[in-house]
Amino acid sequence: MSVEENNKALVRRFVEEVLNGGNLDAVDELMAPDYLDHTVPSGKYAGREGHKRSLAKQLAASSDLRFHIEEQIAEGEKVVTWVVGSGTHDQERFMGLAPTGERITIENIIISRVVEGKIVEDRGVRDASHVWQQRLQRERIERERVEQEMRLARSIQQASLPKEVPTLEGWQIAPFYQPAREVGGDFYDFLELTDGRLGLVVGDATGKGVPAALVMASTRSMLRAVAQASDYSPGDVLSRVNDSLVIDIPSNMFVTCFYAILDPNSGTLRYANAGHDLPYLRRRGGDAEELRARGMPLGLMPDMTYEEKQTILEAEEAALLYSDGLVEAHDPNGEMFGFPRLRALIAEHGEERSLGDFLMEDLYSFVGEGWEQEDDITLLTLRRSASLS
Structure with missing residues (x-):
């Protein structure tokens, strides 16, 4: 048998015993002590022991990973091998990706140099585009799911606003x-009550997306039903809504509400508060x-x-x-808009424009250009005219 055939057989043995058989001890027999792998950054898995660690991680990613040689040629000390591996990614992380349970395919073209019956160095190219295509597909599906959920949450919320x-x-x-x-x-909501009175509500359900929107819509419906069913005071309304809500609300959620x-x-403004940010009253x-x-x-x-x-x-x-989306907004340096700033702005507000517009103008100036809003912002202003009827 020629030197080339012996070298090809050595590489085939590596594929069968190490890659398919999982026998990492065979690496010491088939590779030289000073073996170098040039396909990875220097110092990471360049030596024989590092190569064994890399192989162990690769093999641990799948329960049925198998490699087969598609083509092999040799000339002198060099052996060029086209080897393809496929299996189910169902065990450990692979190429930084968590297990998906999907089939993966890896193609390698490896140039091995064999000296005196030992592989002394490898250079190669790995094509794992199939793995990355799967990842991109999953990310696309996840993005679509999130976008659909956001559209649903927004439609629930918009339908619940007055x-x-x-x-x-x-x-x-x-x-x-x-x-x-x-x-x-x-x-927020407005409730028409007996004797021309008006109920005013601002609240915030914890969380984001569809769960928060559903809890918000449910709370709003309960508030309307209880407040308009009888001549209940604000505290009674919140107490009755709380007892109804606590039965069905997810254990990790709650709702703050000012009524x-x-x-x-x-x-006269009579009110009760279920843990919501304290409203402000601007005196004359x-x-x-x-x-x-x-x-x-x-x-x-x-x-x-x-x-x-x-x-009064x-x-x-x-x-x-x-809502807390106003006071918890941050500027580019991470400083929070905060309650002291809000209170001071309310105190200095003049009558030339609405309080809400005045506050939002200051908020936009505070957060600066490129602000990425972190939470919903809700304002509800109630002002008595200068002339009393």
Whole structure:
């Protein structure tokens, strides 16, 4: 048998015993102690021991990986081998990819130099494009799934928001809602109650996407049903909604909610709060007061009670209800917009434009160009006119 045939047989033996048989001990017999693999960056798997570690990782990725030689030629010390491997990626990570359970195919063209019955070096090219095509396909499918879920979540949320803003003589009511790309659980609502009173709601269901949208829609429906069923106070409404919600809401979710009832004739605003960010009341003199009332978020525990408070909005005074997407926005340096800034802006706000527009203008200036909105932003402003009826 010629030298070339012996060298080809040695490489074939490597394929059968090491690649197909998984016998890594045979590497020491078939490869020289100073073996070098030139197909990888120097120092990573260049030597014989490093090559064995690389082979072990490759073989551990599949339970049925098999290699076969498509073609082989030899001249002198050099053997060129076209070897193709295929198997199910069902075990360990491969090429940085987690197991998928799909078939993978790897093509290798390896130039081996054989000296005195030992492989002393390899140079080669690996074609694993099939693996990457599978990854790209999975990523495309996942992107489509996420986009579809976001469209569904956005449609649920949009369907749950009021179509019209109530008109009350002597009052200006201005909602503002700006969703983030990944829809959150923000909502607001207006409830027409007896004796011309108006219920005002701002809330936020934890989480993103469809789960948050569904919990938000369910909470809104419960609020409407309870508030309009009888002459319940704000605290009673939140307590009853909480007891209904806690039965069905996923254990890792909850809803924050501020609910107030406005008597437009007297300007009385009676309210309760289920763990929501504290609204602000801008007095005519320029002070910004927090509307404080204690209460746990909805859906955490049954049998909760909610403290009730009340205040009176005089002429030219305004209340702001909002979600955390406003105060938790960050500038390019990572600084948060924050409550102190919001309170100061409310206090300095003049009457030449709406409070909501004033706040959003300052927010855009704060976050700068290229801002990627992290969460939904909801504002609901309620202002009493200068002239009292």
